[in-house]
Amino acid sequence: MAINTLTKRNVQQLTPYQSARRLGGNGDIWLNANEYAVSPDFNLSQTDFNRYPEPQPQGVIQRYAQYAGVMPENILVSRGGDESIELIIRTFCEADEKILYCPPTYGMYAVSAETCGIQTQTVPLLPDFQLDVAKIEEALNHDNKIKVLFLCNPNNPTGTLCKRSDLEHILHFTAGRAIVVVDEAYIDFCPEHSLVGALANYPHLAIIRTLSKAFALAGLRCGFTLANPELIAQLQKVIAPYPLPTVVADIAEQALQPQSIAQTQTRIAEILENRQWFAQALSQLPNVEHVFTSFGNYVLVKFTDGEKVFQALWNKGIILRNQHSALGLNHCIRITIGSRSELETVLNEIQFLTKE
């Protein structure tokens, strides 16, 4: 008997998330997962592993609270931002309810919902990649089954920042009806645009954060949900008993010490400088149609022939993220801001294609 016939129907039909690692490639230069090019250095200070870890490690929570400008009771720590996405769906969506998201955006909102057997509704971004607030409002007014909205700010893969007034408007008309998740995985690259200051006004707002991007710790798997204590308490009921291994908490706590945060600030400044230089240099190339303004550690680039550029660089061991099949992103590639020398190589290879 094929085991597939025993699998839940929604999982039988599921197309799993095409993570950068799952897509593979044989590369020397990895610019497809918005990681940082080199690892920060840490030594383990915990060497006893015979006991279960703290369910919510207080050292990590306290330091992140200080970093984010909230109180410890506003924080839940989890196995990356991805676990937070799934937890929110599992906590708030009944079997017949839906999530709403705005493509092109991060793929895990849809995959997590589908894994949980929850339906999805989309309201595509406007041509300038801003939120279509009128359509979102209309969708909610027509369908009382929409329970969770996922808004990505800055948006992956476009790099766009949502308008603050749009976010506030959405938070206003969803009050008492739905949970609004603002995914701030990339907000450390533009912290002045965080919605964290608005938490006090919106009990239905949840903000997702991560150590994977600006903190250069994608391999650690550590993320956060910021919200009011009542919302955090609901997630606490659903999260696994020991979500963070002892070693993860140990390193996360070190990464949030003042000295490490200062290193992160330096890293962010370097990425922003490289992003500006790279975007400017790319925009001069004849096979580049457009470099979209980005607020994250990546740029979305539209080429005259995106497939050709993606494949040619892939063959040379330079792995980028093809966005060709994402909604409205024909010929677009997302490129992580790696080190200056990685970006120089990418630029040279793209330039080389114009001479063929």
Ligand SMILES: Cc1ncc(COP(=O)(O)O)c(C=O)c1O
């Ligand atoms: C928008 C967005 N949200 C969340 C995540 C997940 O981050 P984490 O590594 O913390 O699971 C990512 C990772 O790429 C992302 O791009």
